Every structure is written in structure tokens, then in C-alpha cells.
Amino acid sequence: MAIQIIKKGIADTIQDIGRYGYQHLGIQANGYLDYQSARLANYILGNSVNAPVFEIHFPASSFCFTRNYTICISGANFVPLLNEKSIAINTAIEVKQNDILQFLKPLEGRIAYIAIQGTIKEDSWLNSHSYFANSIQKDAQFEWEVSTEISNQFLKNSELLSSEIINEMHSPIFSSGPIQFIPGPAWNDLTEASQKLFLSTEYHIGMQANRMGYPLKGALLQLNKPNQYLSAAVTRGTLQLLPNGELMVLMADHQTIGGYANLGQIILVDLPRLAQASNQTSIHFMETTIDTAHKLYQQIEKKFIHRS
Secondary structure, eight states, X not given: OOEEEEEOOXXXXXXXXXXXXXXXXXXXXXXXXXXXXXXXXXXXXXSOTTXXXXXXXXXXXXXXXXXOEEEEEEEEEOOEXXXXXXXXXXXXXXXXXXXXXXXXXXXXXXXXXXXXXXXEOSOOBTTBOOOOSOOXXXXXXXXXXXXXXXXXXXXXXXXXXXXXXXXXXXXXXXXXXXXXXXXXXXXXXXXXXXXXHHHHSOBEEOTTOOSSEEEEESOOOOBSSOOOOOOXXXXXXXXXXXXTSOEEEEOTTOOSEEOSEEEEEEOGGGHHHHHHOOTTOOBOEEEOOHHHHHHHHHHHHTTSOOOO
């Protein structure tokens, strides 16, 4: 094998775009928490933008390469070290046989991605390599295979990508500004005071945040009257009101249905910003529309050349 885990991280996994079309069977979609960073790393290397990557949390795993590869690290800056020397993120990096990749400390963000140039040599399940519940263990081994097509696409993308363009694609993930949401079926069940409170105060991500959901700490909200909601389909970005008045944002490993009050849906382009927010980051929310959400997503999509 070609990549070995020599130190286990706290919650590192392999993720891709996820496995969709199976929620009616109770199977979660999983996938990247920050799809923009993962796709950027793949794009820089000439991979399919939705290809599997290592999703890294801090404290992070350590990697030993037993053959030569080209890699790209994106997302959070955990100060990556190759053979104890700092290397750049959002940059194609050549690694050699017996090189060691480690991460020193978190400077920005909460999730990093390691893309490997090539195609993972591992069986998928339901058209996805995304992990659920379990994490990468020490001594686990993985292998990627590089094709001529991917190498050619890498050379083509290298000609197109300047540092300014890469920064333009990366910096919005760590920008400030309100997180936009589309009101959900229970939004109007909130008291008027709670609606105003939600839109005017700041929240922080709770310490129990994980791939399943991010609890939000801040003002408690109230419904006009106690209500029993039928369980309904949920997805990443669904904003739930818990019985104690606290809020939960469902993330990539969310359950397939939920019975809590559905206050709204965080738009797709803002989910990476929320995913990367630290526990100290002040979060504000702003109401938006489906049309605006579509337009913003189309702007993101235009920055990538799609390859299946």
C-alpha cells in the first residue's frame, strides 16, 4: 500500500460528495462537511472535483507515504509539516517515498482536507467512499492510482489557476457576514419576539459539535404554543428548534428524518463557512430566498470545470 496512518487523529475520515438517494431506507448521505474546500483541493490536482479526500480534524492523523504522490491540502490551516518543514495549503505538493505528513496546530478553521492526485483504489458502498460513524485507525493503509487523463487535467488546471484565483475560491469560506437561511415550515410558529431575537443576536457553536450536528449557543427561542410535529425528511443545513429552546444545525451525518420544529434551511453556499467556524466565532443569521440561494450557488459552480 502507499499511504499509511502512523498516528490516529481525533475524528479523521475519508469523504466524498456523499451517497444520495437512500434516505428513504434510513441511510445517511454523509460526505464533505466543507464541500468547497474539498472540491478546490481536487480541482487543483486535476481530480474529479467530487473525488474522495481525507477529512482531517485537530488533533490530526499523521501520514507516511510509501510511494511518490502529488497532494493538496485545503480548508483549515493546521500548519501542515512535511518531514517537519512547513508546506503551503491550496498548492500541489510533491511527496516522496517515506515522507511524513503531520499537522502542528490549528490557526484557522476546524476542518482540513488532503486530496491525493489520482483515483482511490478501494471499493465504494452505494456509489460513495464516505465514512460514517467510524474514523481512520492507526496503521490503516490506502492507495491511489494516477492515470494519464488526470495528469493531463492537472497540467491544464495549473495553467488556468493563479494564486489570485485560488485565493478568490478559498477566502469566502472564512469570510465574516451573516449565515443565510430560507425560512422553514415552523418559522411562523415562533413568537414574533423570538423571530426578532434570532435575527438580531449572535450565536456560537457548542463544544459538542460533530459531523452529525452543530449545536448553537445563544438566545433561547419560543414557539407561540407547544406543538407536536410529524417526523419529516431533513438534510444538511436544516435548522431545528429543540424542546429546551436551543438550536441545532444538522450537518453531513444527519439523521434521515426529524420531528423537531424545522425553522429553516441554511443555504448551501454558506454551509462551508458554518462548518469551518470555531467555537469562538460569532454567528449571525439573515433571511433569504430560494432564488438568491440558487444564484449564489451558480456563481460558485462557475468557478469549477466539472469533471465526472
